[in-house]
Amino acid sequence: MSMVPHHLIDILDASHDYSAGMFFHDARRATDDVLHRGxxxxxxxxxxxxxxxxxxxxxxVPQSSMDVTSAVWSELAGFRETGKWEEAVQMVVKAGDPKARHLSMNNWNRLSRSLEIIRSSGSPPSAFAIPYNTFTKHHDTDQARDLDYDFLCIFLASPRAELYRSIDLRCEEMLADTGGLLSEASWLLNIGLRPSINSATSAIGYRQAMEYLLHCRQNGGESTPQEFKEFLTKFQATSRNFAKRQITWFRNEKIYLWVDASQPFDAVVQFVCDAYHDCDARVVPESLEMKRESCILTSRDLKTYRSENKVFLGDDDCHHVLDWIRRTQQK
Structure with a gap:
């Protein structure tokens, strides 16, 4: 990271919320700054x-005031604390947003935002024009013309089983280093946050780690290898499910070129560079192309997928994590 300047890192306190609208303004501002510097x-x-x-x-969509945000937070607090997701959804539906029924389970951020929009404007989110829908009605979405920037959009895909294996291993590595995810989740708990109450505590990995550490704290800083492995399995499954949803989402985004990330790194980089410098080169060669349809076919073959841990093979492999929990979670 030291070789290339990175943006939008450490720009917000962990206790604050973040949204797609905030990202839009922050990312566009950073983009203009980079372009201005050539x-x-x-x-x-x-x-x-x-x-x-x-x-x-x-x-x-209207920006919610602090008063509205606070009021909505109070309205949903009781449902969130007791885990009554369906009841909360019904309340938002009655308030005026029938599409709240289609939100993914426990997506409290989206549910809160829907209610904020209703309370601020008297209308549900669906009442406001969405630029993406307007654009796709009048343009081929695989063409980037008439947009604010000249976009080159590439989706790096991998064979599903290979992707899942790498996700599982990455989850193990994130937990093997107790100074990483677990320490950060512990810090979030220490500053008074709880799982799923804002953007940071709803993020995959952080939410599961905070839930696990809360359980450990309730047990006096103790955990068994079995409990740790159950937490790891949940973390891995949630991460894989997110990847699956992302693949489904981007399969319908025609502006992206799909590139097989499992192919030689140098070949992938060369294609990206060629596509950037020459618009005529923005056709993925057969040797690098990942067929969108292949994701549908391979998903049928993954019903019997099982994780094969590489780091936490037996009880002894998680003893250093349990020792860390014993030392740090006796709250």
Whole structure:
């Protein structure tokens, strides 16, 4: 990271919330700054909705005042604390947003935002024009013309089983180093935050780690190898499910070129450079192309997928983590 300037890192306190609208303004500002200096911005990510708004523009939805945000927080607090997701959804539906029924389970941020929009404007989010929908009605979405910037959008994909294996291993590595995710989750708890109450504590990995550490604290800083492995399994499964949703999302985003990231690194980099310098080269060669349809086919073959841990093979492999928990979580 020291060789290339990075932006939008450490810009917000962990106790504050963040949204696609905030990202739109921050990312566009950073983009303009990079372009003004004669450089090329590279946007790496990420969350499909955030990138869609960044590319096509954000809906003209009213910004919630602090009073409205606080009031909505209070309205949903009881539901959130007792885990009554369905009841909370029904309340938002009755308030005026029937599409709240289609939100993913426990997506409290999206549910809160929907209610904020209703309380601020009297209308649900769907009442406001979405630039992406407007653009796709009048343009081929695989063409980047008439957008604010000249975008080159590339989706790096891998064969699904290979992707899942790498995700599982990455989750193990994040937990093997107790100075990383676990320490950060512990710090979030120490400053008074709880799982799923804002953007930071809802993030995959942080939410599961905070829930696990809360359980450990309730047991006097103790945990068994079995409990740790159950936490690891949940973390891995949630991460894989997120990757699956991302693939589904980007499969429908025609502006992206799909490149097989499992191919030789130098070949992938060369294609990206060629595509940037020459618009005529923006056709993925067969040797590098990842077919969008292949994701549908391979998903059928993954019903029997099982994690094969590489780091935490037996009980002894997690003793250093349990020792760290014993030393730090006796709250």
């Amino acid at each position: 450089r090329v911005p590279v946007v790496a990510g990420g969350t499909g909705l955030y990138l869609r708004w960044y590319i096509y523009g954000k809906p003209n």
